[in-house]
Amino acid sequence: MLQRNPVLQKELITRLTSWRSFLGLFFFVGTLAFCIYNAWPEPRATLAPEVIAKHLFSVFFRIQMILIVLTTPAMAATAFTLEKERGNFDLLLTTPLSAWKLVTGKFTSALTYILLLLICSLPVMVICFLLGGISIGELSVNYFFMAGTAFACCSVSLLISTKSERST
Numbered sequence: 001m002l003q004r005n006p007v008l009q010k011e012l013i014t015r016l017t018s019w020r021s022f023l024g025l026f027f028f029v030g031t032l033a034f035c036i037y038n039a040w041p042e043p044r045a046t047l048a049p050e051v052i053a054k055h056l057f058s059v060f061f062r063i064q065m066i067l068i069v070l071t072t073p074a075m076a077a078t079a080f081t082l083e084k085e086r087g088n089f090d091l092l093l094t095t096p097l098s099a100w101k102l103v104t105g106k107f108t109s110a111l112t113y114i115l116l117l118l119i120c121s122l123p124v125m126v127i128c129f130l131l132g133g134i135s136i137g138e139l140s141v142n143y144f145f146m147a148g149t150a151f152a153c154c155s156v157s158l159l160i161s162t163k164s165e166r167s168t
Contacts, residue, residue: 007097007105015075015109016116028067028117032124035063050133057128061142064121065149068114072150076110076157081164107158114150118143 015021039059041047083089092102122143128134 005097005101005105005108007092007102008108009105011105011109012112015113021113024071025117025120028071029120029124031067032060032064032121036060036124036127048133049131053128053131053133056131057125057134057138060125060128064118065146068117068146068150069153071117072110072114072153073157075113076107076154077161077164079106079110079158080161081166084165103158103162106161107154110158111151111154114154115147118146118150
């Protein structure tokens with residue numbers, strides 16, 4: 001697919017190799033880990049591990065959903081507006097690439113980064129799973145729900161990016 005869509009190839013290379021993406025990934029996972037650490041009950045608390053796991057899972061899911069809803073538009077909303085501001089949009093339109101390839105390249109690039117964030121958050125989520133009380137099914141359903149939310153947010157953000165003239 002990368003060989004067939006040069007926009008996707010360029011976007012993935014520039015997005016995934018920049019220091020900003022690593023910094024964003026660090027802050028995303030760090031925020032989740034910090035929230036789990038703060039939600040962890042005191043050592044003197046006599047709660048069952050299943051109760052702790054359910055509580056941590058609920059905190060983790062809420063925080064991660066908030067971060068996904070805030071991060072996804074930031075990744076996708078400037079896809080076409082930055083091209084317009086830099087003067088590259090007209091050049092993109094003169095290439096033999098179809099509009100479909102332009103849009104899917106930008107969309108897939110933004111969504112790939114968000115899915116990378118979700119995958120990198122799995123080790124933090126495994127803490128809840130190891131305590132018991134959370135099944136693989138619950139974990140899977142929640143991650144599919146977050147991926148669907150990211151898909152929807154990315155779609156709307158890309159639509160806004162195509163209609164907007166400026167990113168600020």
